[in-house]
Amino acid sequence: MNVFLAVLWKDLVTEWRGRDRSVAMLVFCLLVVVVFHFALPGGATRETQELAPGLLWVAYVFAAVLGLNRAFSVELENDALTGLALVPRDRGWVFLGKAGASFVILGIVQAITALVFGLVFEIGSLGDVLPLCGIVALGSIGLCSVGTLLGAVAVRTRFREIMLPLLLLPLLMPILSGSVRATTELILNGQVPFEPVQLLIVADAVYLIASFVGFDYVLDE
Amino acid sequence: MLALAGMSESVSEMAPDPGADGQRVGRMAAWRRGVGLFTGASLLLYAVAVITAPIDSVQGVIQKILYLHPPLAYGAYLGFIITAIGGALYLWRHREVYDHLAVAGAEVGVVFCTLMMITGPIWAKGTWGHWWSWDPRLTLTLLLWFVYLSYLLLRSFTEGGERTARFAAVYGVLGTLLIPLNYFVIDLFQGRAMHPENLSSGSLGAGMGLPFLAGNITFFAAFVYCVLLRWEVEIGRARWAEREAEGAIS
Numbered sequence: 001m002n003v004f005l006a007v008l009w010k011d012l013v014t015e016w017r018g019r020d021r022s023v024a025m026l027v028f029c030l031l032v033v034v035v036f037h038f039a040l041p042g043g044a045t046r047e048t049q050e051l052a053p054g055l056l057w058v059a060y061v062f063a064a065v066l067g068l069n070r071a072f073s074v075e076l077e078n079d080a081l082t083g084l085a086l087v088p089r090d091r092g093w094v095f096l097g098k099a100g101a102s103f104v105i106l107g108i109v110q111a112i113t114a115l116v117f118g119l120v121f122e123i124g125s126l127g128d129v130l131p132l133c134g135i136v137a138l139g140s141i142g143l144c145s146v147g148t149l150l151g152a153v154a155v156r157t158r159f160r161e162i163m164l165p166l167l168l169l170p171l172l173m174p175i176l177s178g179s180v181r182a183t184t185e186l187i188l189n190g191q192v193p194f195e196p197v198q199l200l201i202v203a204d205a206v207y208l209i210a211s212f213v214g215f216d217y218v219l220d221e
Numbered sequence: 222m223l224a225l226a227g228m229s230e231s232v233s234e235m236a237p238d239p240g241a242d243g244q245r246v247g248r249m250a251a252w253r254r255g256v257g258l259f260t261g262a263s264l265l266l267y268a269v270a271v272i273t274a275p276i277d278s279v280q281g282v283i284q285k286i287l288y289l290h291p292p293l294a295y296g297a298y299l300g301f302i303i304t305a306i307g308g309a310l311y312l313w314r315h316r317e318v319y320d321h322l323a324v325a326g327a328e329v330g331v332v333f334c335t336l337m338m339i340t341g342p343i344w345a346k347g348t349w350g351h352w353w354s355w356d357p358r359l360t361l362t363l364l365l366w367f368v369y370l371s372y373l374l375l376r377s378f379t380e381g382g383e384r385t386a387r388f389a390a391v392y393g394v395l396g397t398l399l400i401p402l403n404y405f406v407i408d409l410f411q412g413r414a415m416h417p418e419n420l421s422s423g424s425l426g427a428g429m430g431l432p433f434l435a436g437n438i439t440f441f442a443a444f445v446y447c448v449l450l451r452w453e454v455e456i457g458r459a460r461w462a463e464r465e466a467e468g469a470i471s
Contacts, residue, residue, distance in 0.1 A: 146395070153388045157378040166374060167392060170367040173360075174402040203402055210398060214391045217312055220384060 003089045007097025011071070015105055021070045022105050025063040029113040032059040033120060040121075052123050053183035057176060059113060060136075061143065064106050065165050068147040071102055072155035081155070085219045095215035099148040103140055110136050124187055131192050132183065138200040139179035142207045146171055149211035152218045174203040246456060253449040260442040267439040270432035277429075283347035286340050288432045292440035293337040297362070299444060300330020301369060305397035308390030320386035321455035322448075323393055324376070327369050329447045333440075334366045361403045368396040382459075 015021055036055050040048050075081040084094050114132065118124045124132070147168055154164040178199040182192050267288075277284035307323030310316070341359070342352040353359070372392055379385040 149391070149395075153375070153392065156384065156388070157375065158380070159378055163375065163378055166371045170364050170371060171395065171399055173364055173399070174406050177406050199405060202405065206398055206402060210395060214395065217387050217391050220387070 003087055003093035004096045004100070007084070007094050008100045011098060011101030012104060014074070015101070021067050022109060024070070025067045025106070025109045026112060028066055029059045029063045029109055030116060032062070033113065033117055037120065048121055049123055049187055050184065052117065052121055053187055054180050056114065056117055056183065057139070057180050059117075060106070060110055060139070061169075061172065061176065062165075063109055063113075064102075064140075064143050064147055065168065067106055067109075068102055068144070068151040068168075069154065069161055069164050071098060071148070072151045073160065076155065081219070091216045091219050092212040094219065095145075095148055095152075095212055098152075099144045099211070102148060103144040106140055106144060107137070110140065128186055128190070131186055135179060135182045135186065135192065135197075135200075138197065138204060139175055142175040142200065142204045143172065145204070145211040146175075146207040149214050149218060152215065156218075156220075171207075174199060175207075178203065246453065249449065249453060253446060253453065256442055256446045256449065260439065260446050263435065263439040263442055267432065267435040270435045273428075274432045275428045280348055283344055285432075286344040288436040289440075290337060290340045290344060291433075292436045293333050293340065294362070295437065296333035296440055296444040297330050297337055297365075300326045300328075300333055300448070301365060301397065302326070303448065304330060304369070304372070304393045308393035311386055311390045312394070317382075317386065317459055318456065320390065321452055321459065323386075323390065324455050325448045325451035327372050327393065328451055329444060331366070331369050331373065332447070333444065334362065334369070338362070338366060357406075361400070364399065364403060365396070368392075368399060372396060382462075 032055075036059075040051060040055075072081070075084060085091070087094055111133075114136070147164075150167045150171075151164055154160045154167060157163045178196040182196040182200070185196070186192050271285055271288050274285065274288070276282055303326030304323045307319045307321075307326055310319040311323065345354065346352050372389060375392055376385055376389050379388050
C-alpha cells in the first residue's frame with residue numbers, strides 16, 4: 001500500500017512540477033474538438049448529438065495513449081524503470097500507483113474537454129454532469145489499467161510510440177462500446193441504462209485484475 | 222491437443238541432455254511427417270468430395286466456400302487458444318519450448334484467420350450482397366485478428382529472447398480475455414446476427430455432409446502439421462542461436 005501511495009504521489013508531483021503530459025493531452029483534445037467541428041454537420045443538430053459521444057471518446061482514447069506513453073518514457077531517464085522494478089514489494093502496487101496517477105491526469109483532461117465539447121456543440125445539460133462523470137470514470141479505470149500494463153510493455157520495444165496504440169486499441173472494444181453506448185443514452189434520453197454500466201464494471205474488473213497480476217511479468221530490470 | 226501437450230513435455234525435458242533432446246525432436250518430426258501424409262491423402266478425398274457435391278439451388282456454386290470457411294475458422298480459434306496456453310505455460314514454468322509453441326499457434330492462427338477473412342467476404346458478397354457486415358461474430362474475429370497481428374509485431378519489435386517471450390505471453394493471455402468480453406458486448410448491444418448460427422445435425426442438404434466433414438478433418442490435420450512444423454523450426458532456430466552464442470564465447 002505504501003508503494004502504491006509513493007508511486008502515485010511521485011507521478012502526480014512530477015506532473016504538477018512539469019505539467020508537460022497534461023498540457024500536451026489537453027491541447028491535443030482541444031484540437032480534436034476543432035477538427036470535429038469541420039467533420040460534423042454544423043450546429044446542434046440531432047446528428048451531432050448522436051455522433052458526439054463516439055467522437056468524444058475517440059479524443060479521450062487518443063489523449064490517453066499520449067499520456068500513457070509518456071508515463072513510462074519518463075522512467076527511462078536515469079534508468080528509473082529499473083528502480084521501480086526493484087521495489088521490495090509486489091510490483092502490482094507499482095502498477096496501481098502508475099495507473100492511479102494516469103487516471104487522475106486523464107480525468108482532469110477529460111473534464112475540461114467535455115466542458116468545451118458541450119459548450120461548443122451545445123450538447124447536454126447541468127443534470128448530465130454527475131452521471132457523465134460516473135461513466136467517464138468507469139471507462140477510464142479500464143482504459144488506464146490495461147493501458148498502464150501495455151505502456152510498460154511498449155516502452156521496452158522499438159517504435160514504442162506506435163506500439164502502444166497497436167497493442168491497446170484492439171483490447172479496448174468492450175470499454176469503448178460500453179462507454180459510448182452509456183454516454184449516447186445519457187445525451188439523447190437523459191438516462192443511463194444498466195447494461196452498458198454492467199459491461200464497464202465487468203471489463204474494468206477483468207482488466208484491473210489481469211493487469212495487476214500481469215505487471216509483475218512486464219516490469220524488468 | 223493431448224499429443225501436442227505430451228510432446229511439449231517431452232521436448233521441454235531435453236534441455237539438459239542435447240542427445241536426448243535431438244532424439245525427441247526427431248520423434249516430433251516423425252509425428253509431423255505422419256500427419257503430413259494423412260493431410261495429403263485427406264486433401265485428395267476432400268477435393269473429390271467438394272467437386273462432386275451438389276450445387277446449392279439457392280446460393281449456387283458460391284455455397285461451396287462453406288466447405289472451406291468454417292474449417293479455417295476452427296483452425297484460427299485453435300491457433301489463438303494454443304498461443305494463450307503456450308504463453309500461460311511459459312509464464313508459469315519459464316521454459317522456452319512453451320514460448321515456441323505460442324509463436325507457432327499465433328502464426329498459423331493468423332494465416333488461418335486471414336484466409337477465413339478472405340473467403341468469408343467472397344461468400345457474403347454472393348449471398349448477402351455486401352462484402353462486410355458489422356455482425357457480432359465478424360467483428361469479434363476481426364478484433365482477434367488485430368490482436369494477434371499486434372502480438373506478432375510485438376515479438377518483432379522487442380529485443381532479447383527472454384523479454385520477448387515474457388511480453389508476448391502476457392499479451393497472448395490478455396488477448397484471449399477479449400473473447401468472453403466481446404461475446405458479452407455482442408449479446409448486449411447488437412441484437413440479431415446476420416452470420417449463420419453453428420451448423421446443427423441435418424441442417425446441410427443431401428450430399429453436402431461428406432465434403433463438409435472432409436474439409437474439417439483435412440484442415441484440422443493441415444493445422445496440426447503447420448503448428449508442428451513451425452514449432453520444430455522455432456526450436457531449431459533457438460538451438461542454432463545458442464550454438465552461435467557458444468561459438469562466439471569460445
